[in-house]
Amino acid sequence: MSGSESSSFFSPQLLCNVGFRLSETARQNPHGVAIAVPKGRDAKGRRKYDQLTFRELDDDTNRIAAGLHAMGVRPGTKLVLMVPPSIDFVALVFALFKAGVVQVLIDPGMGRANLIRCLAESQPEGFVGIPLAQALRVLLRGRFPQAKYNVTVGRRWFWGGKTLAQLKALNAPFTPPNIQAQDPAAIIFTTGSTGPPKGVLYSHGNFNRQADEIRDFYHIQPGEVALPAFPLFALFNCAMGVTTIFPEMDPTRPANVDPRNIIEAVNDWQVDQSFGSPALWNVVGRYCEQHHIQLPSVTRVLSAGAPVPPHVLERVKNIIHPEGDVHTPYGATEALPVASIAASEVLRETRQRSATGAGTCVGRRFPGIEWKVIAIDDGPLTEMSQVRELAASEIGELIVTGPVVTSEYVTRTDCNPLHKIRDGARLWHRMGDVGYLEPSPTGEPRGERFWFCGRKAHRVTTPTATLFTIQCEAIFNQHPRIYRSALVGVGAAGKQRPVIIAEPWPEHRPQSRADEAQLIAELKALAQASNYTQQIETFFIHNSLPVDIRHNAKIFREQLAIWAAKRLQ
Known part of the structure; x- marks a missing residue:
């Protein structure tokens, strides 16, 4: 199909490729705003925004995917994506999905040494990135001997390859590749908070199930407006028919956010939902409290990355819609989402127990997750026969299984035996977290809650x-x-x-x-x-x-x- 035909084309068989969830959104809501990003101010000081509709974004992604194919990129090709949060970032992610590319996503804030090491370990076949990323590739070309498919987002200097504009200008016909749910879609690196960052292999099936679990659990509806302070969360929005508003901020330093930029974007677009780290909401909540500011359009706040202190939950809940809530999804790069709890439950009940040493309650598991708490072991556990499951309320390490749980590390592969347990055709992931399961008062299995007591390594x-x-x-x-x-x-x-x-x-x-x-x-x-x-x-x-x-x-x-x-x- 050509770029101009994309929004009228839809085959249910394509939906195992997570990229074509965007095409379905474009078919259902072609003129809805897909993405908006800040773009200076007008003469009266009001914020201006660049924007793209779902149809325009879908057409754009098809042109890019076709251009990549014309360059010689094929399904399974590994390409590093190094582009800041922007319209181009979202368009490229979905284009790479559609082309069947295995995209390597690395947080640039992890530090130069970690970044270079992770890039080299992923053995990329090319880079799609801003000029600075391409300059790094050229400077360290010995670390990336296979990188021959290179696309510059912006001005190309002395290196080869095409620019993103040239790729789109090819306007080649796009034929969707045959992608299965188990096929690799991305390599995403852990933060390295308890050791060197590891490259986690995501399949298209993992991403699809993540989008479904998050949408259904939080009752997210097409047509909502979301402000993600963590760029990767924007991808779920487009897959769910939700408008994405990127705030003006450095996503690698959420604790340094200017809260006025968050507040302004929320009010400009009447944002329904926002995702951000506890550090970001600590800043925004304190600012709103000090200046008596309310965000009445917001009905759903999501915060993750670490336990969210009750004082942050309380402040944020007090500034959003009276019937809104703050949710703290629990998981890891290797398994997300696992569980969730709402601020209303924390403030009503669990905060008092946490304050006296009970741990942090992360809530109840998502429907697609199974979990167990097992005896703490610092060595490998490769088969379930080696596992000793603990009784309720005993502190041990948490293991999880389900469609959102990834299968392996593709860098630092020596860590696989330490984190993956085979159980027939299934794999369990060892979260590296310790805590205990609290039985449901009604006996209903999904009513049990996990209380997080810390990292096993800590x-x-x-x-x-x-x-x-x-x-x-x-x-x-x-x-x-x-x-x-x-x-x-x-x-x-x-x-x-x-x-x-x-x-x-x-x-x-x-x-x-x-x-x-x-x-x-x-x-x-x-x-x-x-x-x-x-x-x-x-x-x-x-x-x-x-x-x-x-x-x-x-x-x-x-x-x-x-x-x-x-x-x-």
């Missing part, structure tokens, strides 16, 4: 006990001067010294050594008052805990353990 083992981060940190996070804290262990496993490193709210940072000593004394008193923390006797104050680059929320406890060890020398 647990602290002393000669007499095992301490879990989320349980212990909650005790100290109740102090009015403390924003967040981190439990780390210094020394060899089994003989570790537990240490709490606390980050005060900026306005409550100690102003003198005496003030710091007083704050530490108060934290020690809290430790002695809880059975979870009585072993902890060492405390440090830190002005800014290191966090992950994707969500600015996951604390890098490994770095803090090294920092604490040096302080104790």
